[in-house]
Amino acid sequence: MALMHIVADWSHGRRVMVATVDHNLRAESAEEARQVGRAARTLDLPHTTLNWHRDTGSGNLMAAAREARFRLLSEWAQANRLPAIALGHTADDQAETLMMRLARGSGIDGLAAMAECRDAFGVRWLRPMLGARREDLRDWLRGRDIAWIDDPGNENVDFDRIRIRKAIAAMGLETAALARSARHIGEARRALSHYAADTAERAVIRHGTITLPRRDFRDAPAEIRRRLLVASCRWITGADYPPRRATVLHALEAIGAGSRVTLDGALIEPIGDRLHIGREPAAAMRAQISDGPEWDNRWRVDGLRPGQQVSALGMQALAQVNWRGAGLSRDDAAASPAIRESGRLIAAPLLRGGSGHRVEPLRDAADFRKLVMAH
Structure with a gap:
């Protein structure tokens, strides 16, 4: 409620819309969403539940619920051509998140402060209230005689966050100090990201794959190797979230032993003095068949005619194309886009031109660097 009023004061002709996510977990939630809608209308702001x-x-x-909020809000913003979404997280949320992740044994990325600005799910997420305490916002609302709604779920100790919140209060910990620690950890994370980005400059990106110098990768500290591997996998698959830490560590052990390994739909293989990361063919085969123009969250395919669809070429169809002449490995060729019509292979445009179809990766070297930095 405080965020909505502050943004309304700030907007000065900018297009602002308001959305409430009703999780339908309590009988009162629908009426509470309607109350927010009425409050938004008094500010001449359109509201959607x-x-x-x-x-x-x-x-x-x-x-x-958190995953659903991000998904629903991002879809709403994109449908309304809103480039950014402002969230009301406070310093208290920052402190609670730090303590929750400490309890789980999280690494530096998990312990670092929530970002004031972050791009994910096709939208920019803003957190302009991170410097304010919840009680600061309540005082601000009281001073302007603005009512708000307290979610009774904030007292439900079945949830980890609520238990942590009560523990912070019981121990007399200073929320501002905990939030400050999270910011310091965030600064350390940025330093590591710059180190990893420097190593990533020597990556070779070609035909939707990444090749890293194996010696640079091997000689880097373990945390830098982890960051490069996670960024590479996300670049390959387009995933919004990194693979689980335990699976990444297992993959790093296998790579260190010279073995090839799959990780969340990516195939990582040490080859001579290089470390090659591409799409796992089996994962590409599971990708949804597309009528275009995008497929597998990796490729843009133009020139499709009515009735033509995009899917993975697959191992069985390799014999029908000269995949070796394209300079791709067998796995990369099998995971590449193929054009089919009524089940019949029409073209494999990454391997063989002349069909009138054009394919381009959705991500380039600049996107890889952004992922290294953002991780």
Whole structure:
């Protein structure tokens, strides 16, 4: 509520819209969303309620709700051509996140402060309230006679965050000091990212694959190797989130032993003095068949005619094309886009030109560097 009023004061003709995510976990939530809508209308701001209905499967409720919020909000913003979304996270949220991740044994990325600005899910996310305490915002609202809604879930000790929140209060820990520590860790993370980005400058990017000098990778500290591997996998697959830390560490051990390994849909293989990272063919085969222009969250394919679709070439179809002449490995060729019509192979434009189809990777070297820095 404080964020909405502050942004409304700031907007000065800028286009501002408001969205509330109703997780449908409490009977009162629909009315609460309507209250936000009424408050938005008093500020002449259009308001939308985005509804989430949880899957019946088990799992971490708060994590699932958080994922749903990001997805629903990003889809809403893109549909309304809004380039950025402002969130109301405070210094208290910063401190609680640090303590939760300490309890889980997180690495430096998990312990670092939430970013004031971050690009993800096709949208820029802004957190302009990180320097303010929750009580500061309540005082600000009280001073302007603005009502707000307290979520009763904030007292439910079934959730990790609420238990941490109460523990911070019980121990008399200073939220501002914890948030300051998270910012210091964030500064250390940025330094590591610059180190990794310097090593990444020597990467060779070609036909949607990444090749790193093996010696540079081997000689780098373990944390830098981890960052390069995670950024490479995300660049290959387009994933919004990094692979799990345990699986990354297992992959690094295998690479150190000279073995090839798969990681979240990427295939990593030491070859001579190089470390080659490409798309895992089996993962490409599982990618949804596309009518274009984008496929596998990796390629843009132009020149498709009605009835033509894009899917992975696959190992069985390699015999129909001269994949060796394209300078790709067998795995890279099998994972490359193929054009089919009524199930019949029409073209493999990355391997053989002349079909009138054009393919371009969705990400380039600049995107790889951004991922190294953002990680």
